[in-house]
Amino acid sequence: MKIGVPKEIKANEHRVAITPAGAAALIEAGHEVTVENGAGIGSGFSDEQYMKAGATLSTHAGSIWSQAELIVKVKEPIADEWPHLKKSQIVFTYFHFASNLALTKAHLDSGAICIAYETVEGPSGELPLLAPMSEVAGRMATQEGAKYLERQYGGRGILLGGVPGVAAARVLILGGGIVGKNAAVIASGMGARVTVMDVSIARLRHLDETLPVETLYSSRHNLLEQIKQADLIIGAVLIPGAAAPRLIRRTDLSLMQPGSVIVDVAVDQGGCAETTRPTTHADPVYTVDGVIHYAVANMPGGVPRTSTLALTNATLPYVLELANEGWQRALRENPALKRGLNIASGKITHPAVAESLSLPHVSPESLL
Numbered sequence: 001m002k003i004g005v006p007k008e009i010k011a012n013e014h015r016v017a018i019t020p021a022g023a024a025a026l027i028e029a030g031h032e033v034t035v036e037n038g039a040g041i042g043s044g045f046s047d048e049q050y051m052k053a054g055a056t057l058s059t060h061a062g063s064i065w066s067q068a069e070l071i072v073k074v075k076e077p078i079a080d081e082w083p084h085l086k087k088s089q090i091v092f093t094y095f096h097f098a099s100n101l102a103l104t105k106a107h108l109d110s111g112a113i114c115i116a117y118e119t120v121e122g123p124s125g126e127l128p129l130l131a132p133m134s135e136v137a138g139r140m141a142t143q144e145g146a147k148y149l150e151r152q153y154g155g156r157g158i159l160l161g162g163v164p165g166v167a168a169a170r171v172l173i174l175g176g177g178i179v180g181k182n183a184a185v186i187a188s189g190m191g192a193r194v195t196v197m198d199v200s201i202a203r204l205r206h207l208d209e210t211l212p213v214e215t216l217y218s219s220r221h222n223l224l225e226q227i228k229q230a231d232l233i234i235g236a237v238l239i240p241g242a243a244a245p246r247l248i249r250r251t252d253l254s255l256m257q258p259g260s261v262i263v264d265v266a267v268d269q270g271g272c273a274e275t276t277r278p279t280t281h282a283d284p285v286y287t288v289d290g291v292i293h294y295a296v297a298n299m300p301g302g303v304p305r306t307s308t309l310a311l312t313n314a315t316l317p318y319v320l321e322l323a324n325e326g327w328q329r330a331l332r333e334n335p336a337l338k339r340g341l342n343i344a345s346g347k348i349t350h351p352a353v354a355e356s357l358s359l360p361h362v363s364p365e366s367l368l
């Protein structure tokens, strides 16, 4: 199959959909891979590395789109890319259709086959192509929190791990899912005193068994006790398909110590503090009532090399399936990949996308 890897052109996106190693694996399986010049630069992969892997380089995004049977990307095609979409072309990327009617209409009109990373779903509801980015964001949350606790960034001037004879910082993690667990791994590894709160006893049990952390049921009463002592709070709650619950109210900030830090990873779902508003890597923090807020909505974008490698580790097996078998057979044989199908032949095939946009849908099976 002819596979195209355009350079990402959405603002501040430095990831690339296929690494040179991934390109080599696809070429070894008998496919042709064309990569746009400079597509890997932001993630530290040179054009020469792609050429050595056997890929063809092209300076023209348009010709990559027009020749490829399968386009592999990171972010949804932006409006400048919509004219390139064509009937029966498979596009495999993060789409997030449910919140974007214009994007959805453009893809419906194109007749392309749109398989969304974010809805590829395993048998127990796990999201294997979202998980790597939650792992990155969780680990990074502790790292960023530790930085902003430093005096020069306005923080309390506390070293996360303390030193012999001086107590370590207290880290409170709200939500013990993938982000929360990864934040806890790094915070406990750095020697901080870590408490994780969740409403799922099963999650708390798992964390209690696997990490040197305290676990606590997430109730308003427990939260108010904890935030008085916390130096760093990491927001990592998720109610799938809904806005994040606003666990920390504005008035609660007065209970916190001046110079303490909230890293609200859940900002992409609205944030779990009432005072959270989205920020960017260029201007990541602001202060409310003496509490530093870090709320970057695309944290993995700050470490594109790690994020590209983590993402492509997860996507490559699916790309191989699509290329080896064609989309219809690959989706028939792999139910997780079938759940990724959002749009095909001008029809929405994912009920949640259709419902969010009040549009009709058909079952994916009817098109396979």
Ligand SMILES: NC(=O)c1ccc[n+]([C@@H]2O[C@H](COP(=O)([O-])OP(=O)(O)OC[C@H]3O[C@@H](n4cnc5c(N)ncnc54)[C@H](O)[C@@H]3O)[C@@H](O)[C@H]2O)c1
Binding pocket: 131, 133, 134, 137, 174, 175, 176, 177, 178, 179, 180, 197, 198, 199, 200, 203, 218, 236, 237, 238, 239, 244, 245, 247, 264, 265, 266, 267, 268, 269, 296, 297, 298, 299, 300
């Ligand atoms: N900012 C970024 O760059 C970035 C990157 C990746 C993920 N995220 C976001 O981080 C959030 C967490 O993602 P995840 O993959 O860890 O989700 P997850 O589903 O693995 O974990 C969420 C956890 O929150 C818990 N929870 C729900 N309600 C709660 C409450 N009231 N109190 C305490 N815990 C509660 C759930 O039981 C679950 O264990 C999501 O909003 C996700 O979109 C943001």
